[in-house]
Amino acid sequence: MTSAMPVLLKELRDAVRSRWLTAFAISFALVALALAGVQQQGDVGAQGFNRTTASLINLCLLLVPLIALAMGAGAIAGERDRATLATLLAQPLTATQLLLAKYAGLNVAIWMTVTLGFGIAGFLMALFSPVSDFGHYLLFIVLAGGLASAMLSLGVLISVLSEGRAKAVAVAMLAWFVLVLFYQLAAIGIALTVTPSGEALVLAAVLNPVESIRILAVLSLEPDLQVLGPLGAFLNTEFGAGRSAILLAGATAVWAAVPLAVAVMLFRRQDA
Amino acid sequence: MLSVRSVSKRYGKTVVLDGVTFDLDAGKVLAVVGSNGAGKSTLLKSILGLLHFVGDIEVDGISVARQGQQARRRIGYLPQHPAFHDDLSVHETATFYARIRGVPVAEALAAVEAVGLAEHAAKAVGALSGGMRQRLALAVAQLGDPALLVLDEPTAGLDVGARLELRQFIAGQQERGRTVILSTHWMEDVPAMADLVLVLDQGKTSFFGPSSMFTAAASPQSRMFLRLNGRTDEAIPLITSLAGTVTHEGEWVAVTCLAASKAQVLAALFGAGIKVLDFRVEDAALPRTIDSGGRGGLS
The missing domain is CATH 3.40.50.300 (P-loop containing nucleotide triphosphate hydrolases)
Structure with a gap:
């Protein structure tokens, strides 16, 4: 893996140089602080973190998949566009090493962005108000990172399958629309129409990492049946919060691993 | 190796x-x-x-x-x-x-x-x-x-x-x-x-x-295209005396010659006072003397 380390470090360095990730980190921090500020003004107790976390979930579910899919989509297709892929693969580096190094570098970069953005906000909030529910806030950061890893994996698969960066990003945006916006509105309804069974609901929850993370985040904060939505409520009633969390976390881990494994398999078969 | x-x-x-x-x-x-x-x-x-x-x-x-x-x-x-x-x-x-x-x-x-x-x-x-x-x-x-x-x-x-x-x-x-x-x-x-x-x-x-x-x-050959200032009839016999094949293709005179003879052709034209307005050079197809059937064989 020594040969691949410079590729990983380059991805990280590019991400640090990239204004996009810095802008996202600052935006995350500012939005988190703003939400905390607004909630503190109308609040008598010190429930800052829990309420801020709850407010941040939707923002996180929109933005994190967007960044991760877009970055993943550029990973290999971008090198193809620049014609640098052949130069890289002409080095003592296997296709698997190159792909995994790129994934790892981008993954670390996105985790850094999420951690820095929400971490700085959390630190500042802790300075100005008594700390409570900080654990939930930390868990939320981990869940956001987990979602990023899963979406990045899907983005890399799209990248491997695409001829150029433009096509890859277009497909990634379509995937984002389907998984983030369309899924909640239509897929659950379709699942219930096709087969109105509990299995269909469980499948609908685990087949989309965005939905899995949403339910996980709500479960960890407030396992209220109404807030959980139909899928979360069903899981909570059927399996309990603990087993549901394990199931959803496992599904997210599978989402992070399987598209990446498929991407590696396909990439190894491709000509440079 | x-x-x-x-x-x-x-x-x-x-x-x-x-x-x-x-x-x-x-x-x-x-x-x-x-x-x-x-x-x-x-x-x-x-x-x-x-x-x-x-x-x-x-x-x-x-x-x-x-x-x-x-x-x-x-x-x-x-x-x-x-x-x-x-x-x-x-x-x-x-x-x-x-x-x-x-x-x-x-x-x-x-x-x-x-x-x-x-x-x-x-x-x-x-x-x-x-x-x-x-x-x-x-x-x-x-x-x-x-x-x-x-x-x-x-x-x-x-x-x-x-x-x-x-x-x-x-x-x-x-x-x-x-x-x-x-x-x-x-x-x-x-x-x-x-x-x-x-x-x-x-x-x-x-x-x-x-x-x-x-x-x-298989001496390397070139194909040279020349655009002359009108004295084509005079130029073609001159080039033919120095190089292999000369044909007239529209406003261009196409010359197939040994790569090493290109400069000689141009010099002869200048020497005869025939102005070359434009020219381009391409590698000619591989010489036919290379045996296309076998490995290592020359016909």
Whole structure:
């Protein structure tokens, strides 16, 4: 893996140089602080973190998949566009090493962005108000990172399958629309129409990492049946919060691993 | 050093390489020649393991298909169109590839200096000219002092001075015992650069042997197109007396002649007071004297 380390470090360095990730980190921090500020003004107790976390979930579910899919989509297709892929693969580096190094570098970069953005906000909030529910806030950061890893994996698969960066990003945006916006509105309804069974609901929850993370985040904060939505409520009633969390976390881990494994398999078969 | 055994490559129904077989000893320079689409770049990319192929290629006994990473440690590659990350500087690029190859950074800097890019080390690759980019690619190809250098069309787009420099570079590599395989469609490059020649014709080997044998049987030919200022009737017999075939194609006079005779034709026209308004030169098709059926045979 020594040969691949410079590729990983380059991805990280590019991400640090990239204004996009810095802008996202600052935006995350500012939005988190703003939400905390607004909630503190109308609040008598010190429930800052829990309420801020709850407010941040939707923002996180929109933005994190967007960044991760877009970055993943550029990973290999971008090198193809620049014609640098052949130069890289002409080095003592296997296709698997190159792909995994790129994934790892981008993954670390996105985790850094999420951690820095929400971490700085959390630190500042802790300075100005008594700390409570900080654990939930930390868990939320981990869940956001987990979602990023899963979406990045899907983005890399799209990248491997695409001829150029433009096509890859277009497909990634379509995937984002389907998984983030369309899924909640239509897929659950379709699942219930096709087969109105509990299995269909469980499948609908685990087949989309965005939905899995949403339910996980709500479960960890407030396992209220109404807030959980139909899928979360069903899981909570059927399996309990603990087993549901394990199931959803496992599904997210599978989402992070399987598209990446498929991407590696396909990439190894491709000509440079 | 390099063993290529029955290598074939097809894209869909199109056969790009068809059973190419040859061996190359250490310290030899092999020129792979052929017209566009003959399979030259495909062969070189197969040697690097960049393409999946049928057959077997070994570098120092290491299979490119099965142990690509180890094989590529022994290979330096100069692509036909060198491509690097435009945002990195020359120094950063050399360092990046040195780290991938497990070579000390100091060696990367020395390689940049050796190709005359030291004063441009801080410049972004995106700001380099084509020639400078190729020099950088040559520096990267030499990192780790690979035993085999694979150069894809290294003379394409080079001016006369740069081509001479490249010839000296290749000669220097050979003196150091390095093996070089280069592709070219410039027949003139062959005798000056290579010990051995492999001629590819539609993916098949039509000749493999010493370059002396190749050049004796197949003197490199050029096709020259001239636009004259009207005295065509006078010019054609004059050119015919010096060169092979002369035809009239619209406003152009097409001349097929020995590559070495080009200047002689132009000089004769100037001498006769016939103005050449414009001209262009192409390599002629490979001479028909090359046996297209067998390996190593000349008819």
